[in-house]
Amino acid sequence: MRRSGKSISLYLVLCMICFALAGCDRQEVAGAPNAEYEAQKIIVEGDIENPREITVGEMRSLPQKKLDASLTRTTGLLEEFKATGPTVKDVLEHMGINYKDYKGIGFTGRDNYYCLVTPEIIAERELILALTVDGQNELPDELRPARLCVQGEFGPYWVKMVDRIVLYKEIPEKDITSVWVFKNLAEGIEPYQYEYYGSKDDAIELAQIFSRFDNVDSKAFFTMKSSDGFKKNEAINMVSQRYYIKVSGEDAPMNMAPNIKLGMNVMHIAWFSTNADAAIFPEEIIELTGERQVGAHKGISLSAMLEEIGLTDIENKQFEVVGTDGNSVRVSGQELDKGILLIKEDGSYPVVWHEGEGLKPIDNLMRLRQR
Numbered sequence: 001m002r003r004s005g006k007s008i009s010l011y012l013v014l015c016m017i018c019f020a021l022a023g024c025d026r027q028e029v030a031g032a033p034n035a036e037y038e039a040q041k042i043i044v045e046g047d048i049e050n051p052r053e054i055t056v057g058e059m060r061s062l063p064q065k066k067l068d069a070s071l072t073r074t075t076g077l078l079e080e081f082k083a084t085g086p087t088v089k090d091v092l093e094h095m096g097i098n099y100k101d102y103k104g105i106g107f108t109g110r111d112n113y114y115c116l117v118t119p120e121i122i123a124e125r126e127l128i129l130a131l132t133v134d135g136q137n138e139l140p141d142e143l144r145p146a147r148l149c150v151q152g153e154f155g156p157y158w159v160k161m162v163d164r165i166v167l168y169k170e171i172p173e174k175d176i177t178s179v180w181v182f183k184n185l186a187e188g189i190e191p192y193q194y195e196y197y198g199s200k201d202d203a204i205e206l207a208q209i210f211s212r213f214d215n216v217d218s219k220a221f222f223t224m225k226s227s228d229g230f231k232k233n234e235a236i237n238m239v240s241q242r243y244y245i246k247v248s249g250e251d252a253p254m255n256m257a258p259n260i261k262l263g264m265n266v267m268h269i270a271w272f273s274t275n276a277d278a279a280i281f282p283e284e285i286i287e288l289t290g291e292r293q294v295g296a297h298k299g300i301s302l303s304a305m306l307e308e309i310g311l312t313d314i315e316n317k318q319f320e321v322v323g324t325d326g327n328s329v330r331v332s333g334q335e336l337d338k339g340i341l342l343i344k345e346d347g348s349y350p351v352v353w354h355e356g357e358g359l360k361p362i363d364n365l366m367r368l369r370q371r
């Protein structure tokens with residue numbers, strides 16, 4: 001009897017172990033990525049001879065990086081998750097593409113959201129294409145085929161549903177020759193009523209702004225910077241249609257487009273630039289430049305404003321300060337340092353100079369132009 005009891009007990013234990021192992025096997029099979037997902041592709045194009053493609057299954061065979069991801073959306077919301085996937089560098093090398101040959105990489109999602117990663121970010125950050133999030137063996141549909149992870153950058157760089165990568169070998173360098181006051185530049189353009197959190201706010205289409213610039217290179221970067229220091233780049237051809245700057249209401253000035261999800265916008269834009277032109281929002285850029293006092297007036301140093309936008313060697317250049325009424329004054333870069341831009345309650349932006357300079361004030365600035 002004792003032997004029979006022990007045998008039965010041993011048999012029951014073995015059965016329980018077998019059931020447990022079988023359950024684990026079933027869970028692994030149930031959690032395995034499905035064939036449809038594994039076959040999804042990312043297309044790589046741009047400055048390469050022919051477009052190439054790679055499947056999720058192929059990417060999964062590459063070395064997988066684990067990341068404790070943490071990103072802050074431009075709304076201030078913190079998002080944290082664990083991600084795993086190959087680096088963009090390894091993905092490109094698997095396709096026979098040298099990562100270092102390119103100055104910029106654009107990432108586009110299935111929803112047409114686009115973000116351009118600049119050489120500075122490529123050099124400083126490790127770009128990961130996540131294939132799993134929080135331990136799940138496959139991404140949910142709203143993230144497939146892959147999600148770009150750029151640790152240390154704000155939410156707009158974390159592109160979801162990446163299905164296209166665009167490579168740029170050369171990007172025209174910026175040579176800013178005109179800096180405009182956006183409000184005065186946009187005078188006469190009929191605003192579009194853009195809906196944002198239930199309210200309809202005035203927005204100006206960038207295509208109409210570009211038509212007033214001197215020269216826009218379609219291969220250049222479009223750069224935006226917010227008053228809190230966040231900078232984002234896009235390819236010009238991605239912002240030249242159905243892309244707006246919201247100029248009224250909450251969080252304005254802010255970029256808006258049908259493919260930009262809420263929280264991926266650049267809020268409180270201080271300035272933006274193309275290859276040769278820049279536009280400023282004085283109420284925001286003063287947060288970046290600080291104030292300077294001239295006599296009884298406080299405002300934005302003209303030199304500091306140009307430096308913030310990226311102009312260099314200002315002292316050795318010549319400029320023309322042009323008002324909305326057509327009046328202008330020509331100054332050297334050294335004289336420019338004596339002037340400040342004021343922000344008036346009536347919506348005008350005068351330029352005044354240190355006393356004794358003999359320079360004519362400008363009632364309302366239209367633009368600063370390099371001569």
